[in-house]
Amino acid sequence: MSGPGDKQQPLQYEHNDLASPTEDLKVDYDEKSSHDQNGGTIVKAKGMAGSALADALLKEPPNPWAPHMFKLYAVLFVSYLCATTNGFDANTFGGLLATPTFTSYFGLNSDNEGLVTAMYVIGNCVGSVFAAECADRWGRRFGMTLGSCICILGVILQVSSDNRGMLMSGRFILGMGAVIVHTAGPAYAAEMSHPAYRGVLTGMYETCFFIGTILTTWTEYGLSYMNSTSSFHWRFPLSLQSLPSLIILTFVWRIPETPRWYMSQDKEDKAKEILVKYHAGGNEDSLVVKIELDEMRELISVNGADKRWWDWRCLFDTRANRHRFALVAAIALFGELDLPPTSYYLPLMVATAGITSSKTQLLLNALQTPIMMISALSGLRWIDHFGRRPLLMISSAGMAASVFIITACTAHQAGHPVIGGVGIAFIYVFLVIFAFAWTPCQYLYPSEVLSFYNRAKGLAALNLMNNLCKVLNTYVPPIAVKNMNYRFYILYGVWDAVGVVFMWFYFVETRGRNLEEIDAIFADPHPVKASLKMQVHEIAVGDQSAYNPSLLVTTPSNP
Secondary structure: OOOOOOOOOOEEEEEOOOOOOOOOEEEEEOOOOOEOOOOOEEEEEEEEOOOHHHHHHHHOOOOOOOHHHHHHHHHHHHHHHHHHHHHHHHHHHHHHOOOHHHHHHHOOOOOOHHHHHHHHHHHHHHHHHHHHHHHHHOOHHHHHHHHHHHHHHHHHHHHOOOOHHHHHHHHHHHHHHHHHHHHHHHHHHHHHOOHHHHHHHHHHHHHOHHHHHHHHHHHHHHHOOOOOOOOHHHHHHHHHHHHHHHHHHHHHHHOOOOHHHHHHOOOHHHHHHHHHHHHOOOOOOOHHHHHHHHHHHHHOOOOOHHHOOOOOHHHOOOHHHHHHHHHHHHHHHHHHOOOOOHHHHHHHHHHHOOOOOHHHHHHHHHHHHHHHHHHHHHHHHHHHHHOHHHHHHHHHHHHHHHHHHHHHHHHOOOOOHHHHHHHHHHHHHHHHHHHHHHHHHHHHHHHHHOOHHHHHHHHHHHHHHHHHHHHHHHHHHHHHHHHHOOHHHHHHHHHHHHHHHHHHHHOOOOOOOOHHHHHHHHHOOOHHHHHHOEEEEEEEEOOOOOOOHHHOEEEEOOO
16 A cells, blocks of 8 residues: 555546446556646546436445345345246246146146136236236335235135136236236335345346246146145145235335335425435435435426326327337337247147156256246346346347257257257256346336336336237247247247347446436437446545545546
8 A cells, every 4th residue: 555655656447337336446557647736646437427326326335235235135025026926827837737637637738728828917917907006006015915915816716726717717816916016016126226236136026036936846846756646736836826925915014115106295204214224224414315315306296197097198208208118118029029938838848859757847847947046146246237238138149049049959859859958958048048137127127217107007018018928929839839830939039139139229228327317318319329328437536545435526428
């Protein structure tokens, strides 16, 4: 360490990750760097342009290990269970389709299993109409509560089913409840997360989807070793679908409502109280909290469209909102129509490759979930470092390549089990690539690009579009594969490639900005360029080892 009188080398560092301001500082020496009038070194740090919050975070670097942050993590985990609710169904029913006691009890076959499977998705579509109103009018917690109650009712109907009609009714009601919690949950996570770690904390929401899938798929695999024809084989896995809903109901009224919702209800004192407690560790003079409140006060209206349940024009009424909605729609279209739903049809796909053992099919179905969760958690590490845009584009390009390889293997697997095995392996490669970027971003990115007053409606629309795509992807593949064979998969590869092109031209980058600051991106005539614009922070540093953020000045650079 140098002393005050020592000769200092001019120093320049580049700070590319303002979403995690305490990490990843890249330091380079620059002999051409200038000095301030006091003899200190001028240090340049590049970051997102026009971000007052980024400057505040540099002055008040958050500590992710502080006690108040662990309280925040616990609060957010309750909202993450909304994704787990959806995860319980996604693989529960797929595994049950490979369970003989289940299919024989309800008389399921290739002619009717598509409709039974789709009833959950149809329930999602119907529930989407009411989901936004529940989260907007009465709060995100109310949406989680009502949705969880409806989910439990649907589970009771399924578990007690003694005919196919009752099973379908239970799946329909479960789907209605799931979409309500799946609208309130990500909105809560995005609005409650600390701005320095929003990418990771909100991205964790959809990653917790795999908690449900892991529990159900491995439960079904374990039950396959029971030599019994008892209905316990399928009633018990179905009953597990109520577990996250019961936990949510236990804790949801012990967590706070989001500060942005309180601000929309003209309760600024409550909003500040929550921000101080969970974002500033009790420091009422926190600059970060002050800037968050200022931005909320400026952009959140107490008379906004979120107060009018019938008014969905807020998704289309301006150029900025149309752009937002186009991005949300793109997440649904490119995220759901990338491959036939493996969670439901993987057992059938491996059977096509010559693997007919129900135990092996269940094992392969169970293996995909922990593999995808590991990949999604790995992606969270890089989502703030590289940004949403590049990760999604690289992921879609890799998905397209995997689909073309799967298609080629499917075309030549007859009589060649090794080729069939390669095709199955690349299904898992596809899932790993998808989970790395798309799983964290599926609800993170829409929650970021939507403004407060159309966030709940936008997420409800996202759920509706997701489920319409799922209905299409549930009904069409069995018929299309039967008539077109492997050629049908080519369409998915082409569609994934189209997604890369669309993202290049229209996806904005949201890394490093507060939710309210993202609104300024869409107000710009060229939102994509504005989102990629960088700025230079010039900092006078008297001692290289003692960075003083209070001397920070920002100057915008050319895009």
